[in-house]
Amino acid sequence: MTTYDVPTTLSPSRIEAFLSCPLAFRFRSLDKLPDPPTLATVRGTMVHRALELFHTLPAEERNANTLTSSVDAMLAEFVDHPDIVYLGITGDAYGDLSAQCHRLSSATLDMEDPAAINAIGLELNIEAPVGPVTLRGIIDRLERAGDGSLIVTDYKTGRAPKAGYEKRSLGGVHLYSLMCELTLGERPQQVRLMYVSSKETITDVPTDQSTRFMSQRVTAVHGALAQSCRSGEFRTKTSALCKFCAYQPWCPEFGGDPTRAVLEAPAVLQGGA
Ligand code: SF4
Incomplete structure (x- = not known):
């Protein structure tokens, strides 16, 4: 059984990935197998x-027209992006994708007043020691509200969670809130998920209890990860996400052999469309 060095640095998304499926985490983060992009x-x-x-524009310049220009500027940047090339998105397909990006970006205009947003960090790199591990990540938007408090906002282009599952989806932003508190010495007053496809916003207020829970959760996940690394045993966890998993051909749940992944996956997954 192959064993691994225990990671000392994790990101909120890698923590969620380990919880979603330890074997897929191993393939991606420890075996460093390619993780091909998808349209989504x-x-x-x-x-x-x-x-x-x-949101880099001055507040008074943010409106529907400048949002359209921002999307167009992004589209010009992405036309020959490696992920677009990998997926073979050209011509009409790039036109369809462009229209989707315009629609999803414009949805934010119905969800908030862009001129009222005072972003103090956009795609902000943040790093903080939490328990036995250093957490690193990127906050989509960190802003100062009118009353001076901090708000952590995360954009989501996927589906919003079903009723009753909203709290679970907030784990990542609560971790970012904890990282803000540890690095800036100030606890954000609100965490926010903006689901642009359905124009839904889910918010929560970080508290002593949520902060303590997040810190304990990181320590517990890191402990489980350390155990897997030392034993070499990474269990599978099947879910609806399996149908999007690039490593399915090497997953025992689908008749695959995980020991062949390192040998075969790089050639199979680097091909593209
Ligand atoms: S197919 Fe499912 S169970 Fe198998 S590695 Fe991928 S996510 Fe895990």
């Missing part, structure tokens, strides 16, 4: 970039 992931990256460009 590249669309998400593009919308994030368009909104970053838009």
Whole structure:
């Protein structure tokens, strides 16, 4: 059984990935197998970039016209992006993707007043020690509200969670809130998920309890990860996400042999469309 060095640095998304499926985490983060883009992931990256460009503009210049210009500027950047080339998106397909990016970005105009947003960080790199690990990540938007408090906002281009599952989806932004508190010495007053496809916003207020829970959760996940690394045992966890998993051919749940992944996956997954 192959064993691994225990990672000392993680990101909020890698923590969620380990919880979603330890074996897929191993393939991607420890075996460093390629993680090919999908239409959904590249669309998400593009919308994030368009909104970053838009909120870089002075507040009084943010309106529907300048949002359209920001999306157009992003589209010019992405036309020969490696992910677009990998997926073979050209011609009409790029036109369709462009229209989707315009629609998803414009949805934010119905969700908030862009001129009222005081962003103090866009695609902000942040790093903080949490328990036994250093957490690193990128906050989509960190802003100062009118009352001077901090708000952590994360854009989501996928589907909003079903009723009753909203809290679970907030784990990532609560971690970012904790990282802000540890690095800036100030706890954000609100965390926010903006689901642009359905124009839904989910918010929560970080508290002593949520902060303590997040810190304990990171320590617990890191402990489980350390155990897997030392034993070499990374269990599978099947879910609806399996149908999007690039590593399915090497997953025992689907008749695959995980020991062949390192040998075969690089050639199989680097091909593209
Ligand atoms: S197919 Fe499902 S169970 Fe298998 S590695 Fe991927 S996410 Fe995990």
